[in-house]
Amino acid sequence: MARIPSRSNDWGFPRWRGYGANREATTVRLCDRHGCEEPGDCPAPKSPNSPDRWYFCQTHAAEYNRGWNYFEGLSAEEAAQREADERRDAGGFTQSRHQQWAGPGDGTRSRDEMRALEVLELEVDATFDDVKLAWRRLAKSHHPDVRPGDADAAARFHAIQAAYEVLRSAEDARTWRPGPAE
DSSP: OOOOOOSOTTOSSSOSSOTTOOSSOOOOOBOSSTTOOSBOOEEEESSTTOSOEEEEOHHHHHHHHHTOOTTTTOOHHHHHHHHHHHHHHGGGGGGGGGGOTTOSSOSSSOHHHHHHHHHTTOOTTOOHHHHHHHHHHHHHHHOTTTSTTOHHHHHHHHHHHHHHHHHHHHHHHHHOOOOTTO
């Protein structure tokens, strides 16, 4: 006859097993996107001002948020009033603004890269080919030789050049592969 232990492993100090290491199985909620097998740990509202939530994986949450229109169904006047009210009441969030965890993008680009994309008038998911095309287009239209004597165009041209350099160096760092001698 086997003896059933009457004491758990948690007694005394130090604990004999890690915190959170329960013996029972943990339940994992899957992503609500059809066909996705990833854990759904990112809640997203089903509609504005609704307590009902979808639970997506990080990839599908980003996709869902990209198309979200918070002011859907409101007139322009009501949307402006709601935005003004929320900006007035969002003072408590400015203390955590330095963390920048909820910024645009999917987390693969730095803040400088995001600013450079804004200068080049591109979306956050632009490829480097898109960056090259936008850089050429904007550089041609704002070049000091094309607009001689225009100080604003010269300043814009320098900003475009700096933005391209930031994105080019980031792309080089992303695609760098060590050679056989390294």
